[in-house]
Amino acid sequence: MNNNEKAIDVLQELNQFVNDRIEGYEHAAKLTKDPAHQSYYKDLVNQSRQFSSEINSTLSSIGGSTEKGTTAKGKIYRGWMDVKNTVTGRDEESLVKSNIYGEEWAQKAYNDALEHKAELPPQVVQMVEKQKQSSLATCERLRQMENAAD
Template sequence: MTNNNEKSIDVLQELNQFVNDRIQGYKHAVEVTKDPAHQSYYNDLIKQSQQFSNEINSAIGSMGGSPQNSTTAKGKIFRGWMDVKSTFTGSDEEEIIKSNIFGEEWAQKAYNDALEHKHELPPNVVQMVEKQKQTSLATCERLRQMEKAAD
């Protein structure tokens, strides 16, 4: 495996940890929301995130790397904090949405970090990462609209 492949694999494995955080975050949102429409949307986002993870893992595999199925330590800490917070505040829809917005903003940072290495990534992988980033950005915007409606 070339050094460039190793760097590409590292970048994608790190990105996939954030995508896996996204999956776990929306699974948590499904569990705590009381709004059926929100629950359905969060389930759609879980499926979308699983597809993103599969795409990233496929790219990693094509470069000779091992799939990444773990999450970040920061994501685990954040989900733990949200559990504690919901114990004291209840499952407030606005707080759930705010947490999801925070997660999508965090995902944007992960996509931007990955794209800082786009000169090391194959063009088709850069295209995949950019497409996922745009989808995450659209999700963030929809969540902001949901937050405004919850006010």
């Protein structure tokens, strides 16, 4: 497998997680009763769409096909969230906790991608690291929102 093939592989997988992130925050924006949270989740949807766009244009530039799908695990998780919200009554704290879980999962996806750093073109590594930093900042903000909900 040459470096472009490895980069394509890593980016397509990463983009499935980013697409999960889009769907997850769209879902959260619909479920929340807090207007400030809703606005933040919508910002995160836009940020995630930007991430996906960056990944897809990089994929195109190195000869890969773009990735529009989500992970099977993400679909299962969102289904579980629906059931849990029906049972627990959609309280803000559990919604924020779910988003923290999703963001921690995104961190793992970014870390997995960066494990192949040596095999990836420098611009790919830079993009992945930049997105990972944004995801870390989101995680921090969500933890603050969770503490405020306590």
